[in-house]
Amino acid sequence: MNQLAVIYWSGTGNTEAMAQAVAEGARSAGADVKLLSADMASASDFESCDKFALGCPAMGDEVLEDSVFEPLYLSMLPMLCGKPAVLFGSYGWGDGQWMRDWKQRAESDGLILCADPLIVNEAPDEAALANCRSLGAALAEH
Ligand SMILES: Cc1cc2nc3c(=O)[nH]c(=O)nc-3n(C[C@H](O)[C@H](O)[C@H](O)COP(=O)(O)O)c2cc1C
Structure with missing residues (x-):
């Protein structure tokens, strides 16, 4: 136990850049981090993780994303229920509705969200990456 998982899906690299910064922040706060793209992962990869x-x-x-991330998320729900978690992701032309919906859904799925979700318009700039590092640290310290 005591591993922190950073699991993401990214088509054009924006959420991936966020994920790397979240992992970096968590590592600098002392967490043992497992960083995996959803394409390369299955629920069993995260059995040792508790955040x-x-x-x-x-x-x-x-x-x-409905072909890879959504099925992985659904398959992980039994292990996510009751665990500390944070949500993050990039968006384009919208206003963040997907994340408001995901937050509500995650809370009703039983995840313990220990910070507000972090959303970034398109590619994260330096300030956004710093926010990603803080999010990772907040989860690690929770
Ligand atoms: C097929 C597709 C659907 C998208 N749908 C939305 C959407 O509903 N709302 C939105 O704000 N952005 C939407 N976007 C924009 C992406 O969320 C945005 O470009 C984001 O930065 C992509 O992140 P990624 O580089 O991690 O894949 C969509 C992009 C694609 C390719």
């Missing part, structure tokens, strides 16, 4: 940072951009029409 979760989940990243997915706004896709479709204000929803999570």
